[in-house]
Amino acid sequence: MKTEAVVLPHDPHWDEARVAWNLAVDQQPAAVALPESAADVMAVVRWARSRGLRVAPQGTGHSAAAMGSLAHTVLVKTERMRGVEIDAERRIARVEAGVLWAEVSEAAAVHGLAALAGSSPDVGVVGYSLGGGISWLARRYGLAANSITAVELVNADGELVRADADNESELFWALRGGGGSFGVVTALEFQLYPIAELYAGVLFFPIERGKEVLHAWRNWLEDVPDEVTSVGRFLQFPPIPDIPEPLRGGSFVVVEATSLLDEAATDELLRPLRELGPAIDTFAAIPIERLSSLHMDPEHPVPGAADGMLLRDFPEEAIDAIVGAAGAGSGSPLLSVEVRHLGGALGRMQPGHGALATIEAGFAMFAVGMAMTPELGAAVRVHIEVVQAALASWDAGRDYLNFTERRERGERLFGSTTFRRLQSVKAKVDPKDVFRSNHPVRLPGGRLRKAA
Numbered sequence: 001m002k003t004e005a006v007v008l009p010h011d012p013h014w015d016e017a018r019v020a021w022n023l024a025v026d027q028q029p030a031a032v033a034l035p036e037s038a039a040d041v042m043a044v045v046r047w048a049r050s051r052g053l054r055v056a057p058q059g060t061g062h063s064a065a066a067m068g069s070l071a072h073t074v075l076v077k078t079e080r081m082r083g084v085e086i087d088a089e090r091r092i093a094r095v096e097a098g099v100l101w102a103e104v105s106e107a108a109a110v111h112g113l114a115a116l117a118g119s120s121p122d123v124g125v126v127g128y129s130l131g132g133g134i135s136w137l138a139r140r141y142g143l144a145a146n147s148i149t150a151v152e153l154v155n156a157d158g159e160l161v162r163a164d165a166d167n168e169s170e171l172f173w174a175l176r177g178g179g180g181s182f183g184v185v186t187a188l189e190f191q192l193y194p195i196a197e198l199y200a201g202v203l204f205f206p207i208e209r210g211k212e213v214l215h216a217w218r219n220w221l222e223d224v225p226d227e228v229t230s231v232g233r234f235l236q237f238p239p240i241p242d243i244p245e246p247l248r249g250g251s252f253v254v255v256e257a258t259s260l261l262d263e264a265a266t267d268e269l270l271r272p273l274r275e276l277g278p279a280i281d282t283f284a285a286i287p288i289e290r291l292s293s294l295h296m297d298p299e300h301p302v303p304g305a306a307d308g309m310l311l312r313d314f315p316e317e318a319i320d321a322i323v324g325a326a327g328a329g330s331g332s333p334l335l336s337v338e339v340r341h342l343g344g345a346l347g348r349m350q351p352g353h354g355a356l357a358t359i360e361a362g363f364a365m366f367a368v369g370m371a372m373t374p375e376l377g378a379a380v381r382v383h384i385e386v387v388q389a390a391l392a393s394w395d396a397g398r399d400y401l402n403f404t405e406r407r408e409r410g411e412r413l414f415g416s417t418t419f420r421r422l423q424s425v426k427a428k429v430d431p432k433d434v435f436r437s438n439h440p441v442r443l444p445g446g447r448l449r450k451a452a
């Protein structure tokens with residue numbers, strides 16, 4: 001391992017090395033490793049174990065808030081591992097651990113192919129996919145985790161293993177939805193889909209029309225096919241130069257959607273929503289790689305606080321509750337409160353699926369606010385709890401790992417049967433609990449690690 005691949009607290013680059021994408025999180029690990037290859041990762045894991053340290057893999061730090069203390073832990077940041085290969089004939093992508101979604105989407109688009117990318121261009125492919133992965137194509141193609149065809153990872157012995165349907169099949173199952181508790185993933189292979197272009201856009205309405213628009217969206221969902229994935233959302237843009245006019249400083253209720261139907265069928269489908277008279281209508285046929293800007297997520301590190309919940313359903317009373325908590329006049333400091341329509345392929349179990357086989361919920365809520373100071377962060381967190389409390393009657397009883405930024409019990413993330421199976425895999429592949437994840441699968445019996 002090259003000496004510059006490990007940064008220690010006395011190093012002049014320490015603050016730069018330990019920073020997470022979420023700038024509100026102050027990461028204080030024992031060391032930061034910046035591997036460039038699988039061989040470097042093997043050396044880092046052995047180096048950490050020889051010093052009795054634990055290992056926490058991190059791609060970008062989008063989900064750094066959930067990690068908790070990194071004491072006695074080497075933070076393995078994979079940001080230098082950025083190889084992307086597209087096998088257009090087999091429709092398979094192979095990406096190294098530090099690759100961001102925009103990088104894959106662009107490389108695949110050259111071949112008229114699409115990956116099940118998340119809404120944000122700079123979320124890490126690996127963290128997103130290990131946690132499930134709800135994309136803009138989710139209702140048609142399911143969770144990204146279930147499109148993974150192979151995983152290469154460095155295990156607790158510092159050895160590189162390949163897990164797929166035929167080798168290490170139980171580990172392969174666990175990695176697809178069970179998160180980052182089983183090793184440091186060095187590369188992923190996953191399926192791509194033949195989509196070069198699709199119909200997508202946003203309808204913006206003044207936030208004061210929240211109730212009317214969300215009710216209309218909810219009614220509209222009754223008839224949409226799996227080819228359509230959509231989101232109902234409150235957006236309150238700050239008055240900063242990063243936000244283009246005419247959105248800058250504005251507050252809106254929006255419907256965002258993607259459609260794999262042809263333009264005429266999509267136009268016909270959208271008619272009832274367009275008849276509401278949106279202030280801005282951006283729907284158009286777009287090249288697939290432009291999808292990563294549809295959700296208007298920040299494309300560089302920001303300080304933020306976020307959390308989500310899964311909803312059984314989103315009936316009229318739930319809409320009224322979310323309007324009261326996050327709509328006009330609610331005093332909400334949140335930048336975005338969104339409700340994503342799930343169902344379709346997300347709810348259909350297929351043979352060969354991984355640990356997160358389906359999402360047993362009709363909708364997912366995710367709320368986020370800027371945390372420029374600790375006080376603002378605290379106000380945002382309090383208000384996210386207000387939104388969650390308002391929707392508590394529709395709580396699906398489970399949480400989605402990728403949309404959970406607080407510590408949550410494994411049973412709530414995975415269900416008790418799946419969680420026990422994940423614990424058995426953990427006990428087999430990492431009996432000393434070397435690997436730390438943002439949402440850890442603890443060893444059976446709640447055993448906590450004492451020494452690596």
Ligand SMILES: Cc1cc2nc3c(=O)[nH]c(=O)nc-3n(C[C@H](O)[C@H](O)[C@H](O)COP(=O)(O)OP(=O)(O)OC[C@H]3O[C@@H](n4cnc5c(N)ncnc54)[C@H](O)[C@@H]3O)c2cc1C
Nearest residue numbers: 057059060061062063118119124127128134180185437438
């Ligand atoms: C703006 C924004 C938009 C988002 N949009 C979506 C979305 O559309 N759909 C969705 O499903 N989620 C979405 N998310 C949630 C996102 O998927 C999670 O935050 C995810 O954990 C991010 O992965 P990361 O690698 O970028 O983050 P990191 O914080 O780097 O990683 C999160 C966890 O993944 C694991 N991990 C990462 N790399 C490795 C590795 N090499 N080996 C082993 N484990 C690893 C670790 O357990 C780590 O703690 C969004 C989040 C944000 C902030």
